[in-house]
Amino acid sequence: MAAGHSSVGEVRVKPDRLHAFAMAICRADGSSAEEAKLVADHLVLANLFGHDSHGVGMMPAYIQNTTTGRCVRNHHAKISRDNGAVVVVDGGAGYGQVVAKEAMDIGIERAKKHGVCVVGLVNAHHIGRIGHWAEQCARAGLVSTHWVNVHGHKSLVAPFGGVEPRFTTNPYCTAIPRKGKEPIVLDFATSQVAMGKVRVANNKRVQMDPGLLIDAAGQPTTEPGVMYNPPFGAILPFGLHKGGGLAVICDLLAGALTGGRTHSPRTIKKDGHDIINNMLSVIIDPAAMGSTELFEDEVETFTNWVKSARPQVGVAEVLAPGEPERARRADREKNGVPIDTATWQQLIEVARKVRLRHRDSPCRRRGVTGGTIGEDDHGKDEALLLAGLALRRAKSGSLRWRPSSTRRWRW
Ligand SMILES: NC(=O)c1ccc[n+]([C@@H]2O[C@H](COP(=O)([O-])OP(=O)(O)OC[C@H]3O[C@@H](n4cnc5c(N)ncnc54)[C@H](O)[C@@H]3O)[C@@H](O)[C@H]2O)c1
16 A cells, blocks of 8 residues: 555554453543453454554544544444334444444344345444444345445545545445355445555555545645645545445435435534444345355355456465455464554553553453553553553564563563
């Protein structure tokens, strides 16, 4: 995604330590254990899948929003309209990781009963990686398609042919379950690049690839700072008029059809810090369409046929959607999750802000001593000291901060 050399280092963090750190931050901020776990599960899985834009780097924005009440802690989804196979679920600005899961629980149950369920999830705080919700449906054996919009946040993406931004990165996702195998998951932002990836590039101080951004005059640029410093530029939609059209459809289905509201001057908040997602999901039980065996067989036959295409020069293998994420997960589970030092610094700051304490640490309860999040004898926050030490080491040249089996500050 981003080109050029970063002047910023990275830390490599074991997934379970990262999970414990994210969960402890949430707990210290006032989330229930169940909520903190759902948030940490979601963000760390996004990191494992290689979508760092939607990983633990979102924590500072989440905690900023819980502090101001834009994200409501410990809130649960409520059905606001119930027509059986068509249901609208109000997220009440609760954590997206909680209310989207609950909305999908309802949709799965209804789809199994009626053969299909259309769920409009409205007014949810950021629901993160949309594939997470499609995978929840796929685990229940169901096909699902999801269109998502964002409001409250300032505009980020220019419409096809436009210079000024008019909506945000409106993701689209479809997942198809496979018998005995991981599902096919197509999950992407309808912008050339997800905003979180611009954030990561900006944090790393690297240039983006050409063709992704325009500056305030509508000229192509590779500088991620145009999205952070005035005069603001915009991200381009993907796929020219086709991708630009799909972005518009996402806002209309997720924002207008569900009643959740589109991205417009009526919903953009003054400071642009809200991240409210609406999502239209269509969840289908393959059994209701006919033979499940035939469906499963056709999915396998077609997928194998597609993957059998001779790869282009420089391409090792033709992959099905979802396979790149699983390959990255295998690598990161083994070698740790890379977190750029700017993001790590932001996590340390947010942990300080919520006054992380030892008693909040899931590490301690699980009896893990390495990387324990807590206070030392002098009443200082040990986790923050350790995380800061990791940061200094990363900045001083050892780009891969490797865990040690003997030191307490192993992460
Ligand atoms: N909550 C929100 O408001 C919001 C907004 C925007 C994006 N997002 C999320 O951000 C994440 C990243 O989006 P993105 O646009 O950067 O994704 P991306 O451009 O990395 O595309 C990912 C999709 O393309 C597939 N893919 C990638 N390379 C492939 C290959 N070589 N062969 C076959 N398939 C391949 C992946 O399996 C995946 O389905 C997504 O999970 C999306 O849901 C969320």
